[in-house]
Amino acid sequence: MRKLFLDVSAAATAAGIVLFARLVTAVRGLWSGSEPVARQRVYFANHSSNGDFVLLWTVLPPRMRRATRPVAGADYWNSSALRRFIGRRVFRALLIERGAGEQGGIAAVQQMSAALDNGHSLIIFPEGTRNLTDTPLLPFRSGLYHLAQARPTVDLVPVWIAHLNRVLPKGEVVPVPLLCTVTFGESLHVKEGEGRDAFLERASSALLSLAEESSR
Amino acid sequence: MNALSELLRVLGVALGFLLIASLVAQWLAWRQPAGHESPIIDNLTARINAWWAMVLLLGAACIAGDLALILLFAFCSFAALRECLTLTRTSRHDHRALAVAFFVVLPAQYALIAANWYGLYSIFIPVYAFLFLPILAALRGSTDQFLIRVAETQWALMIAVFCLSHVPALLTLSIPGSEGRGLLLIVWLVAVVQLSDVFQYIVGKLLGRHPVAPKLSPSKTREGTVGGIAIAVLIGVGMHGITPFSPLAAAGAALLVTCMGFLGGLVLSAVKRDRGIKDWGHLIAGHGGFVDRLDSVLFAAPVFFHLVRFFYADT
Numbered sequence A: 001m002r003k004l005f006l007d008v009s010a011a012a013t014a015a016g017i018v019l020f021a022r023l024v025t026a027v028r029g030l031w032s033g034s035e036p037v038a039r040q041r042v043y044f045a046n047h048s049s050n051g052d053f054v055l056l057w058t059v060l061p062p063r064m065r066r067a068t069r070p071v072a073g074a075d076y077w078n079s080s081a082l083r084r085f086i087g088r089r090v091f092r093a094l095l096i097e098r099g100a101g102e103q104g105g106i107a108a109v110q111q112m113s114a115a116l117d118n119g120h121s122l123i124i125f126p127e128g129t130r131n132l133t134d135t136p137l138l139p140f141r142s143g144l145y146h147l148a149q150a151r152p153t154v155d156l157v158p159v160w161i162a163h164l165n166r167v168l169p170k171g172e173v174v175p176v177p178l179l180c181t182v183t184f185g186e187s188l189h190v191k192e193g194e195g196r197d198a199f200l201e202r203a204s205s206a207l208l209s210l211a212e213e214s215s216r
Numbered sequence B: 001m002n003a004l005s006e007l008l009r010v011l012g013v014a015l016g017f018l019l020i021a022s023l024v025a026q027w028l029a030w031r032q033p034a035g036h037e038s039p040i041i042d043n044l045t046a047r048i049n050a051w052w053a054m055v056l057l058l059g060a061a062c063i064a065g066d067l068a069l070i071l072l073f074a075f076c077s078f079a080a081l082r083e084c085l086t087l088t089r090t091s092r093h094d095h096r097a098l099a100v101a102f103f104v105v106l107p108a109q110y111a112l113i114a115a116n117w118y119g120l121y122s123i124f125i126p127v128y129a130f131l132f133l134p135i136l137a138a139l140r141g142s143t144d145q146f147l148i149r150v151a152e153t154q155w156a157l158m159i160a161v162f163c164l165s166h167v168p169a170l171l172t173l174s175i176p177g178s179e180g181r182g183l184l185l186i187v188w189l190v191a192v193v194q195l196s197d198v199f200q201y202i203v204g205k206l207l208g209r210h211p212v213a214p215k216l217s218p219s220k221t222r223e224g225t226v227g228g229i230a231i232a233v234l235i236g237v238g239m240h241g242i243t244p245f246s247p248l249a250a251a252g253a254a255l256l257v258t259c260m261g262f263l264g265g266l267v268l269s270a271v272k273r274d275r276g277i278k279d280w281g282h283l284i285a286g287h288g289g290f291v292d293r294l295d296s297v298l299f300a301a302p303v304f305f306h307l308v309r310f311f312y313a314d315t
Helices: A002-025 A052-061 A063-069 A079-089 A102-118 A143-152 A196-214 B004-029 B039-065 B066-085 B090-113 B124-139 B148-166 B168-172 B182-207 B222-238 B246-277 B290-311
Strands: A027-032 A041-044 A068-073 A092-097 A121-123 A153-163 A183-184
Touching: A002 A052, A002 A079, A027 A068, A041 A196, A052 A068, A052 A079, A052 A121, A052 A153, A052 A183, A063 A068, A063 A183, A068 A102, A079 B004, A092 A102, A092 B148, A102 A121, A102 A143, A121 A143, A121 B246, A143 A196, A153 A196, A183 A196, A183 B090, B004 B039, B039 B182, B066 B148, B066 B182, B066 B290, B090 B148, B090 B168, B124 B148, B148 B290, B168 B182, B168 B290, B182 B222, B182 B246, B182 B290, B222 B246, B246 B290
Parallel strands: A027 A183, A041 A121, A041 A153, A068 A092, A068 A121
Antiparallel strands: A153 A183
16 A cells, blocks of 8 residues: 555656656757667766756656666765655666775676666766766766676667756756757767777767757 | 627638648648658648647637736747747856746736736836846856846847737727727737738748848748738738728738838847757747747737837827
8 A cells, every 4th residue: 555655656756747847948859869769778968967867757758767767876865755755766766875986886887787687777977976067078987888898788878968957057946947958869889899998988979979969 | 799709700710721721731741642751741731730729729818818818928928038048148147037037027027917007017128127137147246258148138038028928918008999809909910920921931932032031041032021921911901800900000000010020030030040040949840939930929019019009099
């Protein structure tokens, strides 16, 4: 009974969040290089706002939404009952421990690989933290590379989220309605013998090229 | 005849023409060989479908009453303001000014129109928003591109909120002999300006040879512009019965609003070219954004409002 209640309220909350995101941003998904089909994927996106994965999640077709889990910091999403409910029940986030050094990194990649083995798709932010600078993209952390090596057949899809940082900049409470787009690019994989830096560089420029495309 | 039955008659004629347009589009699509869908016909169908929605929505709001009409235009202003501000160079330092523009200035403007306070709604944005939004932006302390940021914000408010609000403001005019018929003035204005756009497009596609403003809007032609405006003026004269205008005055007013509409379209095309975009938005399938569909109304409405107020209304 309690589980049913939690599931129903999670579904209602999810619908409310999607409706709100659409009302404020009229968000539109642009599939430019990959298609909205139910393939297993790791979506990697730029991260400049707390609402980033909500927007990405909103433009996915509902069937794909249910199979797609955002990877998020456990410290943030465990810090209150409401956040726990939204993080675990609504978005079914894969919570990882941040800042635990190399051991933590290995554990996070193992967690993500296990989720992929269970058939889920993932949303990750390879910059590792919110980008509050004026540069479009921070240097990628190595997690994306280790995940790509651990599960080399999974499609890595770059996703550029445009304008959301202007809708709700850090420290503001009231969102300003602006049109947002979420652009999905062509998937990539780690190449035979490709080193970490070369791969991260390639992934990062694939994401940046979508930024230029989405501003046209 | 009372205003409602005249409204229903106009609505009936509009829906009749839309039905014909839909049938023609269906026939054109049906004539296409299988597997050779034409993007032009798809776009035509999308445009006509959007017209159904817009005509039905405006008609329903007119029947529901003044408040519904004011709310409908307030929503259009919201969508148009969102499209304009997305294109600006505003930064996070403008966040409060932008929030005030959306959640204070916009509702206040339409509330003043609902309250029929001409003295304030005609100067609220050009004077008070003009002075106070830059103050809010300045207090945040960032001077980077300051003039551009505040000017773009003010321009967006003028276009999307101030200009558009002059359509429902027609409801507040008291015209001797035409009490309670303000909504028919709205119907006349919207019909003439929008049909001018439609016929400029159709005549231009059929007969257009010479571009009229190749740098701003390559698809607009001299033939289309003159032909479209001429047809719209005839429609305006034909519909003069629902307005306080004589046939001659209706022709003059229709010429004025269609010319303003045409020029407004050029101005907003110039903005689009400057910012490197094709459409303002995507919410009206086949047309683009709200600003794409309303561009000519935005420029025609304030001029039309003051024309009617000056020559016909008790002030």
